[in-house]
Amino acid sequence: MRELTDGSTAIVRGALDAGCDFFAGYPITPASPILMMMMRELPRRGGMAIQGEDEIASIGMCIGATMSGARAMTATSGPGISLYSENIGLAIMGEVPLVIVDVQRMGPATGGATTTGQGDVQFVRWGTGGGYPIIALAPSSVPECYTLTMDAFDLAERFRCPVFLMTDKELNLTATTVEVDGWRAVPVRERPARAAGGDAPLPPYRYDPPADVPPLAHYGAGEVVRFTGSTHDERAFITKDRATVERLNRHLAAKIDDHGDEIERVTLDRQPGATTLWIAYGSTAGAMRAAAAAARATGRAVSTLTVQSLWPVPERAIREALAGIERVVVAELNHGQYRREVERVAAGRVAVSGLHRIDGELIAPEQFLEAAA
Amino acid sequence: MSAGPTTITPLATYRNESPYPFCPGCGHTVILNHLNEAFRLLDRDPREIVLVSDIGCAGLSDQYFATSAFHGLHGRSVTYACGIKLARPELDVLVVMGDGGTGIGGTHLINAARRNIGITVLVFNNLNFGMTGGQHSTTTPAGAVTSTTTAGNLERPLDVAATAAVNGAGYVYRGTSFDKDLPARIAEAVRAPGFAILDIWELCTAYYVRGNQFSRQALFATLDELGFATGVVRHEEVADYGAAYRAANPPRPDSPSLPPKGLEPRFAAALARRFELVVAGSAGQKVRTAVRLASEAAILSGLAASQRDDYPVTVQTGHSLSAQILSPEPIEYTGVETPDALLVLSTDGLKKVGRHLAAMGEDGRVFAVPELGELPTRAPVTPIDLSRAPGKLNRSLAALAAVLGALGLLPKEALEEAARLGPEEYRAGNLAAIAAGWSLASGL
């Protein structure tokens, strides 16, 4: 059995199957279908979906709801991510699990509301003050939209942090044919219980070693719970104590930086004898795979790497993919945002070039073939 | 909500041991003591109270209480409180915000009031930004001297209470830190099921008092001069938004939602390669639904289909385009640069396909309604004339069926089956359109 469906629907299904029970968002093309579906689907399952007065309120309500024990998601596009910015920092600092869908459209500003783009890649990475690591997943097909949404919920719980799901207009709004049993669900971990067996619960912000992630404490579950966006001690009281401040800041970085292997998601399609590697993500990766099939049909060997976890950069996997490669082409719908990361990993040992398109259309398979000529 | 039996002995205090950090004479200290009294009146488990603080000196407040607490971003305290309350309606959720928060977060206040989300907001209104150095705020009275209005404030102060009241807040109170009944009013506000707000005027001894020789008497005089109502401004029985939401949306666990619309391939299509077809018409011509039906027919025929729709944001006017790909292989790339075939149904559609027409070569096929005249393309153009068809006929679907038939892309039975699987109200019309189109196919 097959069905005709799109990334928006796949994301909503993924969220529902991951146990999402709170959604707040503000309408924006091309993310609105997610909002509309969540408004329809969540209440009938006992959850709640709210259209906020703006994006700031939407993400704020999601953060509040999570602290009341909900599993929350919000969805927007580039302009909305701009308005999320300060609260993304709050979710990082307060260690709030939250899934943020960025259905990219062409920017900057209002840009091309109905044209696709991949211009938010570095923006989500550096989109709030402080420069702390974030996690961003990027599905490259409709079924991956489903699986990676579930993954995003799981990683948000695992690391108690906001997790971005980065898609684009093409992936979310173009309907395509999917096998009905081709949806791959992944387990989403439960929020660990606190205060088990009558023991006094651990302070919700105690980490030893720094990469540790203590269980989230939420309101209304039998303990006094404090939360703060300010630099804090292990019980969320504001502090300037240098050792405590440093431990907190190390923790916020280490809990993600030290666990890259748990986050890393790539698909390497290595072709024997290939000295050219194409790298892409999101809808661009679909065209890349189509181009690779065409190249191979004519006897040209090309390897491809689809990156599904953009942040943190899966450096180990990229280095592995570079083995035996002389030439890398990074394809993306921007001026070369992820190419910078690949160049950094390649460290001059392999020639890295970019294949870009910024006219609102997808990179076509023919463009890959020309780039590899 | 807040009232109700409780098993704990009344607490002597909801404060913790930390002394307040505020300047001598600061109104915040006084109000927080009243708040502590209000908690004692309410007699709730401190774990069931969430004190959400904004930013500024007022934003420090939560740290001096033994209740649950949330200290977030400037102006956004109301949004967190709403999220907390919506997800856990049994909690008492209170916001402490300065007058600064009523400016930067004004929209949240208005919208929470309008929706009547059952939180209680205490505005610690000291008429200026204390923490950042005595700058003027949205509530600074006209003429007042602050660090940013050295020649006297030109702005009219925001009437926080009236704004909340006019937008339907269930409970609105305006008073001062000097009100003896403040604990009772706060408790009353918390018990009110809808949105509650207390606009509490007070003294910032470090800045506003010094800059304006301000005092308790001057504070009352200012309220008088402005004609701002004091006391309980509004107290109506309105439902908490979350309760209303749950009542209006009972869970329906057994109603299927988002079911996969599974289609079992049962027809055979002769198509051996990827085929790109663009249909270009106008809003209202049902282009998208016609192409959708054909996409489903393709799946019923064992093919993969993709469909990308394009239309202006003003959906009921202008063009409506659908780019469809049919392929025996899975479709990884959904873009269409040079379609194999193009069906043009209107002038609006024609305006949008110039690049396709220019790119298409002699091996392409263009189909068009006759009234469009000569088309700028090297591809052969075949007219599809449906002008004599009955007025109600779905012309887009008929024309598309004709094209699919003429090009031998899909079997007629698959289109008919897709129509039968579609919404009942359109079934007969769609079947008629397919029949009409198919009868034209052989002549194209």
Ligand SMILES: Cc1ncc(C[n+]2csc(CCOP(=O)(O)OP(=O)(O)O)c2C)c(N)n1
């Ligand atoms: C987004 C943002 N902008 C500016 C600030 C700086 N800031 C800190 S406190 C404050 C004003 C506080 O005034 P008010 O809310 O009246 O509280 P008060 O200090 O008077 O109690 C400002 C603007 C901030 N924290 N966040």
Ligand code: SF4
């Ligand atoms: S600066 Fe003003 S508001 Fe802040 S503590 Fe001092 S008196 Fe109070």
Ligand SMILES: [Mg+2]
């Ligand atoms: Mg103030």
